[in-house]
Amino acid sequence: MNNRIFITSLVVNKQKKKCSITLNDGEVFHCDIDLIFKHRLTKDKIITPVELELIRKEQVLYELKQKALNFASFKPRTEQQVRNKLSKLGYKSEECDYAILFLKKFDYLNDERYATAITNDWLKRRPSSASHMIGDLCKRGINKDIAQKVVNSLFPNVDVVGLAEQSSEKKMRAIKNLPLDRQKLRLFNHLQRMGFTWDVINQMMKKYFNSIN
Numbered sequence: 001m002n003n004r005i006f007i008t009s010l011v012v013n014k015q016k017k018k019c020s021i022t023l024n025d026g027e028v029f030h031c032d033i034d035l036i037f038k039h040r041l042t043k044d045k046i047i048t049p050v051e052l053e054l055i056r057k058e059q060v061l062y063e064l065k066q067k068a069l070n071f072a073s074f075k076p077r078t079e080q081q082v083r084n085k086l087s088k089l090g091y092k093s094e095e096c097d098y099a100i101l102f103l104k105k106f107d108y109l110n111d112e113r114y115a116t117a118i119t120n121d122w123l124k125r126r127p128s129s130a131s132h133m134i135g136d137l138c139k140r141g142i143n144k145d146i147a148q149k150v151v152n153s154l155f156p157n158v159d160v161v162g163l164a165e166q167s168s169e170k171k172m173r174a175i176k177n178l179p180l181d182r183q184k185l186r187l188f189n190h191l192q193r194m195g196f197t198w199d200v201i202n203q204m205m206k207k208y209f210n211s212i213n
Helices: 033-038 049-074 079-088 093-105 110-127 128-138 144-157 160-175 181-191 199-209
Strands: 005-013 020-023 026-033
Touching: 005 033, 026 033, 026 049, 026 110, 033 049, 049 079, 049 093, 079 093, 110 128, 110 144, 128 199, 160 181, 160 199, 181 199
Parallel strands: none
Antiparallel strands: 005 020, 020 026
């Protein structure tokens, strides 16, 4: 009986929806209010070592879900971005998997939807080629198959030359005060980085400089 574990103090912080629990051996740990009700924890309640370990594990998962939810709901995220964030916070791979499944279940995480929204935004704000957009999506952690599916589904309805013109106009405004030869080089390099084909780059160089040299 001397080795039994029981709660000597239970202090509720309603603002944070947590409780501070003190055990008879002096240990103090924090627990979510939902777990207090679930396990019917009260002062003087005797807890077995198995029950205590279970409560601790559930608290870790609860905090994990809260952190994942806060991160994913602040703005759209990819699965990889969530995984990277949780890994930096010290969570293990299997815990990251658990959090990602939780977010998917409640529709907070959907890489295809994310890729579609980002691509549509890029088409409006920073026009570039399909290959460049696919590469950028992959850098954000989107699976290549999903990136290709999304971008290819949008590009049949896109005027690629028109995108190149929008991108060129924006770049030319930024470099208009440079010497002509540097303008040519800057525009050429910019369009090349954006992944436009040689034929499209050729058209833009002729439009602005009547030359590709």
